[in-house]
Amino acid sequence: MKFNIYSGGILDRAAERRNDAEWLAAQLVHPATRLVPVWRTQNLVRRDGTTAHAVRPHYATAGWLTELGAAPIFLGLVEGVAHFALDLSRLADPAVLPELTALGEFVELREVGALLSQNDGVLLAYARGLIHWHRTHGFCPRCGAPTASRQAGHIRQCTSADCATEHYPRTDPAVIVLVSSGEHCLLGRQARWRPGMFSTLAGFVEPGESLEEAVAREVMEEAGVAISRIRYHSSQPWPFPSSLMVGFMADAEAPVPLRVDQTELETAEWFSRADIAGFAERGRSLPNRDSIARRLIEDWLAKD
Numbered sequence: 001m002k003f004n005i006y007s008g009g010i011l012d013r014a015a016e017r018r019n020d021a022e023w024l025a026a027q028l029v030h031p032a033t034r035l036v037p038v039w040r041t042q043n044l045v046r047r048d049g050t051t052a053h054a055v056r057p058h059y060a061t062a063g064w065l066t067e068l069g070a071a072p073i074f075l076g077l078v079e080g081v082a083h084f085a086l087d088l089s090r091l092a093d094p095a096v097l098p099e100l101t102a103l104g105e106f107v108e109l110r111e112v113g114a115l116l117s118q119n120d121g122v123l124l125a126y127a128r129g130l131i132h133w134h135r136t137h138g139f140c141p142r143c144g145a146p147t148a149s150r151q152a153g154h155i156r157q158c159t160s161a162d163c164a165t166e167h168y169p170r171t172d173p174a175v176i177v178l179v180s181s182g183e184h185c186l187l188g189r190q191a192r193w194r195p196g197m198f199s200t201l202a203g204f205v206e207p208g209e210s211l212e213e214a215v216a217r218e219v220m221e222e223a224g225v226a227i228s229r230i231r232y233h234s235s236q237p238w239p240f241p242s243s244l245m246v247g248f249m250a251d252a253e254a255p256v257p258l259r260v261d262q263t264e265l266e267t268a269e270w271f272s273r274a275d276i277a278g279f280a281e282r283g284r285s286l287p288n289r290d291s292i293a294r295r296l297i298e299d300w301l302a303k304d
């Protein structure tokens, strides 16, 4: 199976260890343990020409970082070695610590996603997603009392004894679809994207809606196109900040005139394979290589 970037990889989440306080305490100070630092929305990486690497220092040399951050979050095991995400967001600026910046630079994951190994992409996306959830769920949505991290960072529990509700990390499903009709596919662009970039249509799944219904609704709302034969392609964790992209292919009967909803899209068009091959000449581009959108388009282009 071909995994999309930010998924696959060899990380064992070892969920059965999340309640094992004694084991976790020992792992957290084990010299071989590795830390995965996150500062606000940014991951620590080292760039090296056309590749990038996750910086995940050993506890033996970087244990001092745990004094600076929030409670470490157990991510799992990579080849038997425990990995903990470490939220350093309380630092006003990581640049104040030369020992930290000597390890690497904090960057937005999407800037380097396509340059990372599969394993590094998985680790950094997972760490970013969990830390974002912790940073935005400090208070109980039921009663407003503060919440506290439990189970090595995989639950936040309300600290009010009357409530004590357990809250789990959120993943919001979104559908993304390549609609085609014979030799043409439907791509659109949002005004906030970089100039000239066109991508597949996408949107969040609403309560009470199946994935297939969400796909059909989004395409009808955004482009006024009725589709059929909606079929699953693949999925991708998309922690920007907390989505799961569920990718589909679908058919339209003909490349019908579009009725573009301009509150959602700046424009949408039917493109042939030849049109897409000529994108660069016309100042147009496809989505970044780290995205499932790009993979849907490339898989369609590669079809006979």
Ligand SMILES: [Zn+2]
Pocket (backbone or CB within 6 Å): 140, 141, 142, 143, 144, 145, 158, 159, 160, 163, 164, 165
């Ligand atoms: Zn509560």
